[in-house]
Amino acid sequence: MTESATGMSRPPVHTLRSSPAYWRVTFDNPPLNLYDPEVESALAGIVDRLIDDPEVKVVVFDSAVPDFFMAHLNLGRIEEFGEGMPTWFALIDKLVRAPFITVGSIRGRARGIGNELLAALDVRFAAKETAVLGQLEIGTAIIPGCGGMQRLPRLTGRARALEIIASGEDYDADTAGLYGWVNRSVPDAELDALVERFAQRIASFDAEALAAVKEILDEQYPQPSAESLAVTNARCSPARRFRNGCAGPLRRRRR
Template structure:
């Protein structure tokens, strides 16, 4: 499928999705959000894809925020619809994908950009990256899950301060906060993401999907993460991957998971 605002490439089991609006610092508009949804959905349904990497084009920005010109004159109802649709179409959608998603933050990740990175299953960043949720400086709040995911990742107090001050943190501070997992150079960012993806791909994709579901359940209202873990654990016993993994262990060989 061809896209206007993004690039999607598959190689060696890794789908790399690149937001490609460099003249707008890769800002998210409604068209880009829709294209990202389709690209993520397509990658998740592709049995050859084991890991998805999301990044931005160029060296300045992952995503510098939302395209403010699209909603500057919205009403209350339109604002609610914008947040609800965006969360369902992209941010919650990414968070609940069965395929692991790594955000490779290659510069500014502000507003919706940081919210997209936080929706990924984990994040790495280049040493020039800067992250923040500056929405209150525009008279609005984060609307794509930022008020929920940031405190889950860095704690309530730090999230309150970052959101209230509309401040930014650099990559090293983000690492200290637990917002990202690794910091590296701009040149080594995608190679590091691919290296981590390679480690993930050695394991059972079926078990990884179950682990994602169980971990997510612990952060959702009305869900009991422990119960979900028990259910997902049991389901694993009925998979071909479990049979292969345990047999390979007993035979002292590397498993060749069928992904079933």
């Protein structure tokens, strides 16, 4: 059963309830799948619904826009997100702490906040021919401020995270798989079947056992603290840069 996130004829985020245990969340904000305030509002509402549903065991996030999973934050509307992007951090905190398993099915480009969303999910699968991941912020003299600085090293290790963030380059699916950034890179023709099999298998298992798996793994590999995320976001954030003309490099700390 397909459900819309809002009353719009073409909502920017919509859901498919494949079964009580298995949901899909699809980003549909052409042409670039930018992270707009409307996307944020719709996504926050969907996350709340998922959290409130005790039957949900697995949620797959994908895109209806072939060339873009999510291009990046819409910087032209940065003021509309609020100082410190409180809605973003609240919904991501709910996702990472949710008892259900979250899965990214990646086709097209996932840069900036698009990659930061994927890094906050539990599992990621990417289409070999089309998936492109990156943190492009350094090119505008800012840093990833929505979790990338904290979560990317948990996936790739420090050295590769530094390479990705400091270069601002795009990385293909095979390289992302080699780096541990995604779980697996597979041919595009095989991606849907892989994700579907994985999600359906999880949906068949015991909910308490799945929740325990996430909880114990997060104890061993802790999620970043709210304080760390807030400090990083505040340090020459996109909002401050574009509001106050922060065009130069970040202030260097004295040693």
